Amino acid sequence: MCPADTDAKASKLALFTIFTPNLSLAGKLYKTVVCNMKTKLMKKIILLSILILVCGLSYSQENCDKFKIGKFQNIENGILKAKIQRNDSIQTEQYGEKKITLKIIWIDDCSYRLKFLDGNEAFWKSRPKDKPTPDLIVKITNVNGNKYTQESKFDIDNDFVYKSEITKTE
Numbered sequence: 001m002c003p004a005d006t007d008a009k010a011s012k013l014a015l016f017t018i019f020t021p022n023l024s025l026a027g028k029l030y031k032t033v034v035c036n037m038k039t040k041l042m043k044k045i046i047l048l049s050i051l052i053l054v055c056g057l058s059y060s061q062e063n064c065d066k067f068k069i070g071k072f073q074n075i076e077n078g079i080l081k082a083k084i085q086r087n088d089s090i091q092t093e094q095y096g097e098k099k100i101t102l103k104i105i106w107i108d109d110c111s112y113r114l115k116f117l118d119g120n121e122a123f124w125k126s127r128p129k130d131k132p133t134p135d136l137i138v139k140i141t142n143v144n145g146n147k148y149t150q151e152s153k154f155d156i157d158n159d160f161v162y163k164s165e166i167t168k169t170e
Contacts, residue, residue, distance in 0.1 A: 063143045064110040071170040084166070090117075102136075110140040113155070 072084040083094040086104060091114060093100045100119035106112045114136040134154040142149040146168045153161045 064140050064148070067140065067143075067148055067166075067168060068106065070168050073167050073169055074164055075167065076164065081164075093119075107137075112138050114138060 069087050070085075072086065073080060074082040074084065081095070085092045085094075089104060091102045091104045093102070098119065101117045103115040103117055104112050105115070116133050116135075134156045136152055137155050138150050138152045140148045140150050147165055148168075149163065149165050151161055151163050
């Protein structure tokens with residue numbers, strides 16, 4: 001039996017004993033007491049849920065350090081999209097025969113900026129010459145073993161968000 005149930009029953013018994021001659025007042029008082037107890041309990045449950053959620057999110061991002069260097073794969077729907085190799089300052093991505101080189105700048109433990117250095121000639125040709133090449137901002141949103149989920153977007157375009165799962169192979 002829950003302590004709130006015990007308290008409610010004790011309150012009901014006390015109110016019934018004290019206010020027997022005036023049952024309608026006892027009923028209203030009882031409903032008020034029980035309603036306040038339920039409200040307080042719901043507030044505690046909501047606060048506890050938020051605390052657990054925040055702790056869970058922060059824990060899932062604590063392990064981002066192990067993804068700063070190594071070899072990775074981006075697999076979507078069972079198809080290998082890219083092989084990625086990353087050291088402390090350079091990331092290379094291999095898409096079939098195409099290779100892209102990017103400078104990596106860590107913003108915090110789970111976020112980094114990628115600056116295009118070389119590769120993907122079609123992309124370079126499609127860019128206006130008078131506009132700077134946008135950087136790609138990547139945020140690791142979830143860590144699960146040797147995999148992480150990331151959200152990527154260009155620093156000049158908040159509408160485009162690419163979500164993918166990356167697996168560390170080495």
